[in-house]
Amino acid sequence: MTNLALFEDDGSENPGKVVRDILLQLFPSQNEKAEGSSDFLRNLDDALLADGELVKAVYNSVINYAARRLIKMAQHKHRKYSGDDSYPGESLDRIRSFLSHNTTIDATFQNKLSILLYTAAKEHRNRSKALKEQIFNRSKELGARCYICGRDLSFDDSAGHLFAQVEHLWPVTMGGSNVESNMKLACRACNNVKASYVDAYDFHFEHFVSQLEEGDASFNKEFNWEFKVASYLKAGCQCAECGKSSDDGELKFLRLNTSDCWHYLNIQPYCHEHYQLFSSIRGGQTE
Numbered sequence: 001m002t003n004l005a006l007f008e009d010d011g012s013e014n015p016g017k018v019v020r021d022i023l024l025q026l027f028p029s030q031n032e033k034a035e036g037s038s039d040f041l042r043n044l045d046d047a048l049l050a051d052g053e054l055v056k057a058v059y060n061s062v063i064n065y066a067a068r069r070l071i072k073m074a075q076h077k078h079r080k081y082s083g084d085d086s087y088p089g090e091s092l093d094r095i096r097s098f099l100s101h102n103t104t105i106d107a108t109f110q111n112k113l114s115i116l117l118y119t120a121a122k123e124h125r126n127r128s129k130a131l132k133e134q135i136f137n138r139s140k141e142l143g144a145r146c147y148i149c150g151r152d153l154s155f156d157d158s159a160g161h162l163f164a165q166v167e168h169l170w171p172v173t174m175g176g177s178n179v180e181s182n183m184k185l186a187c188r189a190c191n192n193v194k195a196s197y198v199d200a201y202d203f204h205f206e207h208f209v210s211q212l213e214e215g216d217a218s219f220n221k222e223f224n225w226e227f228k229v230a231s232y233l234k235a236g237c238q239c240a241e242c243g244k245s246s247d248d249g250e251l252k253f254l255r256l257n258t259s260d261c262w263h264y265l266n267i268q269p270y271c272h273e274h275y276q277l278f279s280s281i282r283g284g285q286t287e
């Protein structure tokens with residue numbers, strides 16, 4: 001029986017996040033399959049010696065995709081049936097009816113899920129320009145770093161990639177709230193790439209696991225910002241060695257295994273101190 005506890009104390013700050021958690025419960029990962037399984041992805045994963053990371057990435061990516069599709073469907077129904085806010089229940093009814101006709105999820109879950117989807121769809125319309133400006137102006141005086149890459153932010157619009165922008169940790173299009181705890185400052189480069197992604201699993205993992213030749217001259221071109229942001233998010237925007245966050249300074253990448261190339265599963269970000277310490281041994285990131 002599925003555990004319903006999460007509905008009672010979720011705080012409902014990010015309905016989209018709760019939707020995703022429900023999907024994770026409804027469709028549990030097969031990652032724990034019995035030994036000797038002939039699962040193709042598991043075998044591929046073993047071949048890559050990635051400790052289950054590829055299977056996990058594929059699974060989470062599918063769950064994120066499903067959550068995104070459901071929230072988008074709810075937004076569509078909300079736009080279509082709640083143009084007049086005096087009838088707020090109509091789009092909720094439509095979502096409930098969609099779920100009951102198109103899924104085999106039991107009735108209790110259908111009700112809970114439809115309310116969450118409705119809330120996520122409503123939240124999407126609830127913009128908060130004033131709060132964004134407040135965060136921007138406060139940080140302008142104090143100074144700030146990008147929460148993803150850790151570079152110093154500029155508050156001058158002509159600064160290009162380093163210009164500070166208010167980023168939603170849980171994207172508004174994915175049911176994220178316009179509350180301060182869901183907003184952080186990121187550089188324009190990271191913000192543009194992260195956009196409506198939730199976490200590292202949203203990036204195209206096939207691209208990241210494709211092998212790059214060590215010492216390949218095209219490496220810098222391949223190691224583009226999308227690849228970097230996904231790699232930062234994979235590590236929780238922290239130094240892989242000491243856990244120091246991007247708040248303390250820029251994070252740079254190193255390979256875990258120097259005999260392997262710069263692919264997604266073989267790199268981690270490091271703080272300045274650990275980058276200095278390990279880069280002579282492991283061969284630092286080329287700029």
Ligand SMILES: [Zn+2]
Binds near residue numbers: 146150191
């Ligand atoms: Zn950044």
Ligand SMILES: [Zn+2]
Binds near residue numbers: 239240241271272
């Ligand atoms: Zn460190």
